[in-house]
Amino acid sequence: MKNRLEEFRTQRSWTQQELADMVDVSRQTIISLERGRYNPSITLAFRLARLFRLRIEDVFLYSDEEDRDG
Amino acid sequence: MDERRAWAAGRVRLGWGLVGLGVVLVVAGAIIGALNAGDGWNYGIIGGLGILAAGVGLGQVIRYRPALHDDATARRITVEERDERSVGIRTRAGNRAWVVSALFVWIALMWVSFASNGDVPALEGDLLWWYLAAAFGVPFLVYAGSITVDERRF
Numbered sequence: 001m002k003n004r005l006e007e008f009r010t011q012r013s014w015t016q017q018e019l020a021d022m023v024d025v026s027r028q029t030i031i032s033l034e035r036g037r038y039n040p041s042i043t044l045a046f047r048l049a050r051l052f053r054l055r056i057e058d059v060f061l062y063s064d065e066e067d068r069d070g
Numbered sequence: 071m072d073e074r075r076a077w078a079a080g081r082v083r084l085g086w087g088l089v090g091l092g093v094v095l096v097v098a099g100a101i102i103g104a105l106n107a108g109d110g111w112n113y114g115i116i117g118g119l120g121i122l123a124a125g126v127g128l129g130q131v132i133r134y135r136p137a138l139h140d141d142a143t144a145r146r147i148t149v150e151e152r153d154e155r156s157v158g159i160r161t162r163a164g165n166r167a168w169v170v171s172a173l174f175v176w177i178a179l180m181w182v183s184f185a186s187n188g189d190v191p192a193l194e195g196d197l198l199w200w201y202l203a204a205a206f207g208v209p210f211l212v213y214a215g216s217i218t219v220d221e222r223r224f
Contacts, residue, residue, distance in 0.1 A: 021145070028221075029155040038224045041154050 002061040006034040008052045023047045074144040078137035085130030092124025155224060163216035167209040174205040 009019050016030045023044060032038035040048065040060075049056045099116030106113065137144035150156070178193065178201065185192045193201060 020149075024149060024152075026149050026153040026156065029153055032155060032224055038155050044154060 001039045002036055002063070003033065004059055004061070005030070005048065008054070008059065009034075012052075019051075022051055074141075074148040075138055077148060078134045078144055081134040082131055082138065085127045085134065088123045088127025088130065090127075092120040092122070092127060095120025095123060159217055159220045159224060162220060163213045166216045167213035170212045171205065171209040174201075174208065178205070 005019075009016070014022075016034070017027045020027045020030045024047075025044065029038065033040060045056050045060055049059045052059060096117045097120075099113050099118075099120060102116060103113035134147065137147045181190060181193050184190045191197065
């Protein structure tokens with residue numbers, strides 16, 4: 001799933017490690033999220049969205065086509 | 071921070087529990103062996119299991135005890151253990167390894183059935199040893215390989 005995680009993170013001048021520390025995951029998870037290789041759980045998605053003071057849909061861009069293609 | 075330390079403390083308690091169980095098994099094995107000397111059974115297996123339990127327990131204590139005294143260590147360890155991506159990767163690997171392990175057991179059951187009819191050699195001696203080694207080693211390789219592949223994929 002595409003997302004704007006890297007965009008919002010860099011706007012705030014946070015490193016990947018800092019973001020990982022804030023939401024209690026590993027830096028590798030943040031890297032995988034930003035590259036779109038890993039889809040977060042709903043809980044993690046909520047934590048990230050709330051951290052940026054945004055809605056989940058503003059951070060994670062769900063697409064029917066991508067979902068069908070797997 | 072307190073939640074992480076509490077989680078680590080639980081792991082340390084489990085570790086000490088396993089160490090205690092290991093000591094009990096070693097002592098019990100020695101006593102049972104002494105009381106039943108000469109009956110043809112080697113009760114060293116009980117002590118061996120005790121050593122295994124104690125070793126696993128000691129490993130838990132050594133790994134998690136530092137987290138009780140240092141916030142950064144507590145954070146690092148809990149993230150390593152509970153990071154959702156890592157947990158998911160390990161779960162997938164475990165499922166795949168279990169399928170392979172179950173396949174080995176199913177094959178052994180079929181083999182023993184056929185061997186009882188004399189259709190195949192009996193699974194015993196060196197053949198049995200190698201089969202069991204494979205039944206242990208192959209699922210482990212599947213587990214490790216799955217983690218390696220999925221770490222790159224996800």
